[in-house]
Amino acid sequence: MDKKIIIPTAALVLLAGILVVVWLCMKNGKTDDPAAEIRLNGEVIKTVPLSEDCEFTVDCGGGYNTVRIQNGAVAVVAADCPDKVCVRTGEISGGGVPIVCLPHRLEIVVVNGENEVDAGL
Numbered sequence: 001m002d003k004k005i006i007i008p009t010a011a012l013v014l015l016a017g018i019l020v021v022v023w024l025c026m027k028n029g030k031t032d033d034p035a036a037e038i039r040l041n042g043e044v045i046k047t048v049p050l051s052e053d054c055e056f057t058v059d060c061g062g063g064y065n066t067v068r069i070q071n072g073a074v075a076v077v078a079a080d081c082p083d084k085v086c087v088r089t090g091e092i093s094g095g096g097v098p099i100v101c102l103p104h105r106l107e108i109v110v111v112n113g114e115n116e117v118d119a120g121l
Contacts, residue, residue: 035049036108036111038067047111050069053071055068055070062104064080073091073092074108074110085100
C-alpha cells in the first residue's frame with residue numbers, strides 16, 4: 001500500500017477512537033446530587049432527583065413520552081414518536097449527553113444539585 005493512504009487512514013482511525021472514548025466518558029460522568037431536568041420546548045417543566053424512583057408521562061401536545069427514574073438513572077421507556085431515538089438512548093445518570101425526542105421537542109438532562117448542567121469541569 002501507498003504511504004499517502006496508510007498515514008491519513010491511521011490518523012482518522014485514531015481520531016475516531018479518541019472521540020468514542022471522550023463520548024463514553026461524558027455519557028457516564030458523575031454529578032453531585034444529580035437530578036433529571038425535563039424540558040419541553042426549551043422550558044423546564046419538571047426537575048426530579050435521581051434518588052427518587054418514579055415513573056410519569058409527559059404530554060407533549062400531540063404525543064407522549066413516559067419517563068422512568070430508577071436506581072439513580074433516567075430513561076424514556078415509551079413514546080409514540082415515529083423514530084423512538086429517545087427510547088433507544090437508554091438510561092443516563094450523568095455527564096453531558098442528554099435524552100432528546102425531536103418530534104416532541106422533549107429534552108432530559110442530568111443536572112447537579114444547583115440545577116446547572118454538569119459538564120464535568
